[in-house]
Amino acid sequence: MLAGLLRFGFTVQILFTSALASGQGAPPAAHEDEAFDFMNLLSHHRLHNLDDERWNLYGQFTYISSWKMPFQAPYTNANGSINSLVPDRERSFSGTFTVFFGLKLWQGGEAYFVPEVISERGLSQIRGIGGSIQNFELQKTGSETPQLYRSRLFLRQTFGLGGAPVVKTSNPMQLGTVVDSRRLVLTLGNFTVLDIFDRNNVTWDPRQTFFNMSFMTYSSWDFAADARGYSWGGAVELYWDDWALRFGRMAPPEHPNVLPLDLRIWKYYSDALEIEHNHVLFGLPGAVRILGYRNHEVTGRFDDAIAAYRADPSKNALACTSYNYGSGNFTAPDLCWVRKPNQKLGIGINVEQFVAQNIGVFFRGMYSDGNTEVDAFNPADRSLNFGAVAKGTLWQRPFDVAGVGMSMSWISKIHADYLAMGGVDGFVGDGHLRQGAEGVFELFYSFNLFKAIWLAGDYQFLWNPGFNLDRGPVNIIGAKIHAEF
Amino acid sequence: MLSSRRHWALAFTAILCAATTRAAPAQQPAQGFAVERLYLSAPGAGWFVMDALDMHGGLGGNLSMTLGYASNPLHLSDGTQRLAVVAHQAVMDIGAAVTYDRWRLYINLAAPLTIRGATGTFGDYSFTGPNVSLASHPDALSDARVGVDVRIFGGPKSRFRLGAGAQLFIPNGNRADYDTDDTYRGMGRVLFAGDEGLFSYAGQLGVHIRALDDSPTPGSPLGSELLFGVAAGAKLPVSRSLAVVLGPEIFGVTAFRSFFTSSGTSLEGLLTGRLEGTGDTGAQLRIKLGVGTGINRQFGAPDWRVVLAFEVFTYNQKT
Numbered sequence: 038m039l040a041g042l043l044r045f046g047f048t049v050q051i052l053f054t055s056a057l058a059s060g061q062g063a064p065p066a067a068h069e070d071e072a073f074d075f076m077n078l079l080s081h082h083r084l085h086n087l088d089d090e091r092w093n094l095y096g097q098f099t100y101i102s103s104w105k106m107p108f109q110a111p112y113t114n115a116n117g118s119i120n121s122l123v124p125d126r127e128r129s130f131s132g133t134f135t136v137f138f139g140l141k142l143w144q145g146g147e148a149y150f151v152p153e154v155i156s157e158r159g160l161s162q163i164r165g166i167g168g169s170i171q172n173f174e175l176q177k178t179g180s181e182t183p184q185l186y187r188s189r190l191f192l193r194q195t196f197g198l199g200g201a202p203v204v205k206t207s208n209p210m211q212l213g214t215v216v217d218s219r220r221l222v223l224t225l226g227n228f229t230v231l232d233i234f235d236r237n238n239v240t241w242d243p244r245q246t247f248f249n250m251s252f253m254t255y256s257s258w259d260f261a262a263d264a265r266g267y268s269w270g271g272a273v274e275l276y277w278d279d280w281a282l283r284f285g286r287m288a289p290p291e292h293p294n295v296l297p298l299d300l301r302i303w304k305y306y307s308d309a310l311e312i313e314h315n316h317v318l319f320g321l322p323g324a325v326r327i328l329g330y331r332n333h334e335v336t337g338r339f340d341d342a343i344a345a346y347r348a349d350p351s352k353n354a355l356a357c358t359s360y361n362y363g364s365g366n367f368t369a370p371d372l373c374w375v376r377k378p379n380q381k382l383g384i385g386i387n388v389e390q391f392v393a394q395n396i397g398v399f400f401r402g403m404y405s406d407g408n409t410e411v412d413a414f415n416p417a418d419r420s421l422n423f424g425a426v427a428k429g430t431l432w433q434r435p436f437d438v439a440g441v442g443m444s445m446s447w448i449s450k451i452h453a454d455y456l457a458m459g460g461v462d463g464f465v466g467d468g469h470l471r472q473g474a475e476g477v478f479e480l481f482y483s484f485n486l487f488k489a490i491w492l493a494g495d496y497q498f499l500w501n502p503g504f505n506l507d508r509g510p511v512n513i514i515g516a517k518i519h520a521e522f
Numbered sequence: 523m524l525s526s527r528r529h530w531a532l533a534f535t536a537i538l539c540a541a542t543t544r545a546a547p548a549q550q551p552a553q554g555f556a557v558e559r560l561y562l563s564a565p566g567a568g569w570f571v572m573d574a575l576d577m578h579g580g581l582g583g584n585l586s587m588t589l590g591y592a593s594n595p596l597h598l599s600d601g602t603q604r605l606a607v608v609a610h611q612a613v614m615d616i617g618a619a620v621t622y623d624r625w626r627l628y629i630n631l632a633a634p635l636t637i638r639g640a641t642g643t644f645g646d647y648s649f650t651g652p653n654v655s656l657a658s659h660p661d662a663l664s665d666a667r668v669g670v671d672v673r674i675f676g677g678p679k680s681r682f683r684l685g686a687g688a689q690l691f692i693p694n695g696n697r698a699d700y701d702t703d704d705t706y707r708g709m710g711r712v713l714f715a716g717d718e719g720l721f722s723y724a725g726q727l728g729v730h731i732r733a734l735d736d737s738p739t740p741g742s743p744l745g746s747e748l749l750f751g752v753a754a755g756a757k758l759p760v761s762r763s764l765a766v767v768l769g770p771e772i773f774g775v776t777a778f779r780s781f782f783t784s785s786g787t788s789l790e791g792l793l794t795g796r797l798e799g800t801g802d803t804g805a806q807l808r809i810k811l812g813v814g815t816g817i818n819r820q821f822g823a824p825d826w827r828v829v830l831a832f833e834v835f836t837y838n839q840k841t
Contacts, residue, residue, distance in 0.1 A: 084581050084838060091805055092585060092834070094618070138618060140585055140834065150616050152631050152663060185694040186661040187633055190616075227660070263660050291657070300657045 073489040074522050076207055087207045088214075095137040095209040098520045099244045103129045103171050105160050106512040115468025117355065117365030120461050122165025122502045122511070131157040131174035135188070137209035145196060149210050149228075151189035155179040155265075164464045166502045168256030168417030168446030169477040171513045173243040176250060176414070178264035178296060188267055191226030200278055222274040230260045230287050233272045234311050235328060239389045239397035239426050240442075246426055248495045248515045249479050251444035255385045255403035256420035259332060261287040261307030262413045264296040270306075281313040289334040292360040293412045294463055299335075305378070307332045307413075323390035328403075332381040336409040337372030339455040339462075346370035346458070354460065362461050366468055369459025372410045382406045395428040395435075399442075407449025411463040417446035417475070424479075436485030438493075445476040448504050456504070465503040473506035475499075483517070493517040549648040552739050554697035556665060557596045557608050557637075559775065559788055559822025561709070561730075561749070562588055564628040564671055564687070565617035566835040568715075570794055570812050571773045572724035572753040573671060575685045575715040577621045578678040579803060580840040584619040584628070588810075588831040589635075592824035596700065598644045598741050607649045607741070608639040608700050611824075613664075623840065624673040624685075632664045634701050647739050652699045664701035666692040671713065685713040687728075703734040703743065711749060717757065722767060725752040730775060737779075741821045744777035744786055755794070763806075768795045774818070788820035792827065799835075808833040 076093050079085035105127045113121040135153040142148055157179040163170065170176070189210070200218035207213035210232065224233060235254045240246050243253045250256075262268045272285030286306050291297040299305050311328040345352045346369070354364035354371035361373040385403030392398055400423040407418030424442020429435055452462070453472040460466055476499070483493035495515035502509050561571060566584030568574030589612070596608035612635040619628035639651030654662065669689035676683035689709040695702035711728030728749040736742035755769015771792045780786025792814030799806025810831040816823030 079581070082581075091836075092583070138585070138616075152666075185631075185663050185666055185692075187631070187663050188661065190633075265661060267661060269656070269660065296660065297658045298656075298660045 072521070073487060086213075090139070090207055090212040090214065091141045093137075093139045093207050093212055096135060096522045097209070097244065098132075098134045099174065099517065100132045101130060101172050101174060101248060101515060101517045103160065103248070103513055103515045105129070105171070106514075108509050108511045110508040112467065112469060112507065116368055116459050118369070118459055118461055118466050118468030119362070119364050120164045120464055120466040120503070121161070121468070122508065123161040124508075127160050129158055129160045129172060129175070131155065131172055131179075132183070133174055133177075139210060139212045141212055141214075142192075145194055147193045147195075147212055149189055149191055149193070151187070151210070152185060153188040154183050154185045156181055156183040165467070166499070167448070167465050167475045167504050168251050168415050168420055169444055169475055169499055169502075170250040170415070171477075171497055171499070171515065172248055173250040173253045176266045186265065187227065188265070189226075189228045189232070191224055191228045194223045196221040218276065218278050220276050222276065223271070224274075225271045227267060227269050229262060229267045230270075230272075230285060230307075230309060231266075233274065233285055234283060234309050235326065235387055235401075237387060237389050237399055237401070238322075238324070239391075239399040240424075244519050245438055245483065245491065246440050247424075247442055247479055247481060248517065249444065249477050249497055250415070251420065251446065251477060252422055252424070252442055252479070255328075255383075255387075255401055256415055256422070256444065256446040257403045257405045257417040258328070258330060258383060258385060259307075259381055259405065259412055259414050260309065260330065261289040261332065261334070263290055263298050264294055268298060269300060270302060279315045281311075281315075283309070283311040283313070285309045289332065290413055293336065293410060305334050307334065318390060321391040321393070323388070326387040327384070328387065329384045330382070332412060333378060334381070334412050335376050336379045336381070336412050337375045338379055338409050339372075339449075339451045339460075340408070341375035342370040342372045342460060343451075343455055343458065345374045362463070364461045364466065366459045366461075369461075369468070370455060371460060372462065379409045381409050381412070395430045396425065397427075398425045399423060407452050416448065416452070416462045416465050418449045418452055420444070420446040429485075434485065436488055436491075438483040438491070439481065441480050443476065443478050445474050446504075447474050448472070453504065467503055467505050467508065469507070470504065471506040473501040473504060475501045475504050481515075483519075489521055491517070491519040493519065549643055550646055550739075552607075552647045552649045552742065553736065554652070554700045555734055555736060555743050556703045556707075557611065557700045557822055558592075558613065558632075559595070559790065560590060560592070560827070560829065562615055562617070562630065564626055564669060565619040565630070566621065566626070566808075566833060567671070568767075568796070568798075568808075569724055569753045569771055570792055570810060570829055570831070571751055571771050572726055573685065573687065573713045573715060574722075574724055575671070575673045575676075575683040575713055576678040577624050577626050577671070577673060579837040580622065582621040582835070582837040584617075584621065584833060584835040586615075586617040586831060586833040588615040588617070588829060589613075590615070590827065590829040592827045595824040596639065596741055596821045597819065597825070598649075600645075603644055605642045605644045605649060606640050607651055608637060609651070610636055610638045611700075612636045621837065626671040628669050628671075630667040632701075634659065634662055634664055634695075634699065637700055639700070644740050650698065654699045654701070659699070662695065662699075662701075664695040665703075665707070666694055668692070669709075676716070679717055681718050682716045683714060685715075687711045687713055703732065705733045707732050709749065720756050720758065721754070722757045722769070723752070723754040726750065726773075735779075743821075744779050747775040747777050748781075749773075749775050753794075759800070760797075763799055763801050764797060765800045766795065766797050770794065771812070771814075772817070774823075784818060785820065787818055788816065788823040789818040790814055790816050790823045790827070792829070803837050803839050805834060805836045808835065
């Protein structure tokens with residue numbers, strides 16, 4: 038009976054996650070025989086063995102356009118600050134083209150190389166929104182001129198420790214193979230921490246589901262990354278049947294939110310520890326993950342910046358002589374005066390559960406200490422998101438995807454005090470603040486064509502942008518074309 | 523009267539000074555360009571620069587990773603002044619190719635690991651040495667290359683094989699990092715190769731269409747160039763399915779507008795050895811090592827160079 042339930046649950050999960058290419062930290066998923074892609078084409082011509090791959094090659098293209106409607110704001114960039122979301126009508130876009138190479142080196146050893154081209158334009162230069170930026174691709178610094186870069190280059194070594202055989206289907210960043218349900222997996226190189234941690238089989242690949250960045254991971258997880266969301270480091274994962282334990286250490290940026298990294302990983306780092314349990318509830322699969330992180334990075338504490346300014350008002354944002362965000366507010370404190378090695382701590386929970394065939398719900402919540410500035414991701418100190426995603430099997434369009442979700446993020450009291458004094462943190466800081474929770478409600482539908490192309494429409498209702506009760510709400514309409522091959 | 527004479531004397535002196543004293547020339551900044559001259563052959567092509575032209579069978583593929591280091595690839599010297607604008611250059615190149623019958627289609631992406639050099643002046647030009655590292659440029663890729671090769675004459679193991687190849691360089695990177703011209707570049711090459719017993723050889727003659735002409739900046743590109751090179755070696759079987767190929771490769775370029783002059787020509791020699799699978803079908807491995815030096819030191823030809831490559835290649839039977 039239990040075996041039957043497990044089989045059914047596993048089948049549901051496979052059906053749900055099939056044919057979705059990995060963009061950000063996607064888990065291994067079943068390969069959809071019906072999908073059109075290069076590897077399937079070779080396999081159908083008996084030129085490639087998808088079950089025991091020596092190599093694979095996948096690609097994706099995604100273009101997202103967002104239109105922001107005008108909104109109410111009593112002030113914008115007050116007192117020389119620079120980080121407000123502009124209240125006028127604006128359009129933003131991103132285009133990415135990615136190729137995923139995988140190569141088997143030896144028994145259990147795999148190498149992956151992922152070059153990517155990006156072109157983008159953010160709303161208000163990606164300023165003024167805290168944890169809920171309307172397009173997840175905009176975490177990757179870029180310009181309107183397409184730029185080629187290496188997003189990932191890493192080695193993965195799997196050591197089998199026994200247990201039942203687990204089929205790993207061919208996918209981007211996953212060679213088709215069979216592994217033990219008990220195994221140790223080492224990953225070393227250049228990747229995003231989201232390739233390993235905080236997986237979620239419901240929200241899964243943002244290129245297929247929600248547009249908003251807040252659904253990609255915990256908004257308040259300030260994971261180490263360069264300005265494009267990637268870093269160098271290592272991770273070790275222990276899988277033991279239904280359980281998984283993960284630990285990783287990644288290099289932080291040289292300064293907050295910049296591309297260069299500080300590779301002295303023994304000195305400055307971001308550690309993450311996650312425990313995962315996969316379960317079957319009423320015959321349907323689900324998972325619970327608890328993640329804790331600790332950053333030891335050169336950052337500024339909000340209380341230090343406020344104290345420094347109060348003790349000596351010449352230590353204001355305009356007068357910064359070291360790395361800063363360029364605020365022109367000479368009446369505001371700034372983190373540039375107080376950066377030193379500091380710690381940031383946070384803990385979060387990620388729950389996913391399928392409630393019917395091809396319908397899943399999810400919840401994520403995280404609490405971070407909120408004492409220090411954002412170093413790599415976004416400035417939220419506490420966050421939660423939840424929602425539901427369904428594939429179109431119910432209405433005879435199995436490749437279509439629909440979803441609805443809500444996400445909220447908060448900042449700490451001292452963080453709010455700092456922003457209220459006119460300070461800037463990363464890309465938020467209106468020059469003034471009436472503290473509130475930033476939130477977004479999102480609804481999308483993704484329509485499949487030819488089993489390889491998806492056209493998606495999206496609506497987002499965003500309130501209190503930049504954690505500021507004085508600003509918004511904002512209506513954002515989005516459209517996406519996504520192709521996998 | 524005396525005052526008037528002094529006046530004239532001062533005026534004369536001033537005119538003399540103005541006529542004989544040249545104004546100190548303003549230093550013009552050099553812009554940077556793609557300094558790499560090791561134009562790697564396509565993934566799976568055998569040699570480091572030359573092409574063995576041994577494509578065969580049905581649909582096959584190659585993946586390659588090449589790690590290279592060059593010492594002083596851009597070193598300016600006129601006997602009195604010296605400036606190592608690019609003193610250290612390490613690059614990792616990753617390539618993939620698809621082969622079918624006598625055709626090969628490929629792409630290469632090169633990631634600079636380090637490009638470092640000195641800042642200073644040379645003649646009337648000021649140079650800013652690049653400072654590229656994995657930390658400062660954690661995800662950098664320089665010019666991407668796509669290409670196609672075809673064997674026109676001869677079989678995959680014949681004594682004489684003749685082919686042709688074309689490549690397009692898609693600009694990416696930053697001129698100041700000396701890893702791109704920031705313009706599209708193209709290459710067209712006539713290729714030849716052959717095997718006779720234990721002897722193996724290959725060569726090329728081609729044109730590098732390069733829009734960048736930064737003359738008279740010292741050590742800089744002078745526009746389009748002629749490509750040339752030969753390689754020869756002994757192919758020694760070490761087992762039924764493995765062979766070692768040992769031999770030199772000599773290759774260079776010369777700018778058309780400074781044809782085969784010392785200042786417009788770079789020439790480099792590379793002593794290479796490779797261990798490779800020799801089967802006609804199935805997945806095989808090739809490991810290559812090359813050590814070399816610049817023979818004529820126009821830009822890109824280093825004091826010394828070491829190159830290490832790993833290739834996995836598969837040929838399948840034609841169906």
